[in-house]
Amino acid sequence: MARYSVYNRHATLSSAVAAMHPMAYLYALQETDLAIDSLRQQIAQIDAQLGETEELIQLKTQVEATRKRIQQLHSQQRDLELETLSLQDKIKGVENKLYGGEITNPKELQGLLEDLQALKKQLSLLEDRLLTLMIEGDEQEKALRKQEERLSQVLTAWQEEQEKLKAERGQLEEQLRLLEAQRDAQVAQVAPPFLSLYEGLRARRQGRAVAKVERGLCGGCHIALPVSLVQRARTGSSPVQCSSCERILYVP
Ligand SMILES: [Zn+2]
Structure with a gap:
């Protein structure tokens, strides 16, 4: 857990990037994927017209x-x-x-x-x-x-x-081409087993596999998470999932 154990918010940008939590990569990937989904939907709507x-x-x-x-x-x-x-x-x-x-x-x-x-x-x-x-x-x-x-x-x-x-x-x-290129770069940052967990959850959870934890609540299903779970999600280098909605927890 050496590399990801501490995520220093006050670090300079370059060291913050270097020290980004693995779940932060997944969360960023999800943002890109959601944007891609939305673009594809808009393109399909245009095609229908x-x-x-x-x-x-x-x-x-x-x-x-x-x-x-x-x-x-x-x-x-x-x-x-x-x-x-x-x-x-x-x-x-x-x-x-x-x-x-x-x-x-x-x-x-x-x-x-x-x-x-x-x-x-x-x-x-x-x-x-x-x-x-x-x-x-x-x-x-x-x-x-x-x-x-x-x-x-x-x-x-x-x-x-x-x-x-x-x-x-x-x-x-x-825009879609740019985002797809961005996605390729982001995917390269994610360990393959994390990626397949992410893809599977995305398919089952309407495109949202990663949930941000805010004030101890799961951003996906809004239940209050046990403190120990949040702690593990914050410090661990492997995905920790919400006990209720199974989403991967990301503690910013
Ligand atoms: Zn949840």
């Missing part, structure tokens, strides 16, 4: 659907226009026969007249359908412009947000 949002996906889908509908309407409109043209030709043909003077048979003329009426009725129905399509087309065009405007706003805000998140993530990654 990266990528397209529900709102953006919905808006894109909506714009896509409206565009498709407009295409359908245009193609139906073209078909109806062609149908209308051919019907108008037919009507013209019948009218020419009817009024051309070549046909004089009243029965035949009556038949042509009835044909003409039927064709005109058909034409009027076609025109109604065409008008309905054109009205819907106008409405869809208006809706599309609104949807595209909204999409563009949301997209711009989203892109800005994503850039910010990526920059923030980069900074966190940088």
Whole structure:
């Protein structure tokens, strides 16, 4: 117990470092590990926010659907226009026969007249359908412009947000790399059996394997520790664990 038996608070910095209690190394390691945990959590939170949002996906889908509908309407409109043209030709043909003077048979003329009426009725129905399509087309065009405007706003805000998140993530990654290097240096200061005790406790105790002892209380579970235990934790060079929460006690 020679090397660690006395920890002189009033020593100069360099000798204080040289005389640091082994549990002080573990405690410092834990501070680093907790900071690493927190950084990793923040990075995971950012990762969850990266990528397209529900709102953006919905808006894109909506714009896509409206565009498709407009295409359908245009193609139906073209078909109806062609149908209308051919019907108008037919009507013209019948009218020419009817009024051309070549046909004089009243029965035949009556038949042509009835044909003409039927064709005109058909034409009027076609025109109604065409008008309905054109009205819907106008409405869809208006809706599309609104949807595209909204999409563009949301997209711009989203892109800005994503850039910010990526920059923030980069900074966190940088901090993480520094802390990981610091951790490697700290781990090198800790005896392997202490380290495996520490790792095991950390896994079981929500990342906190080492508890600071303050005014005789365990900083982990806050029970009052026996004086002899605190004394052993202060002076011994091996880990002394809390009798209640098992954490390694560190007496600063
Ligand atoms: Zn405890």
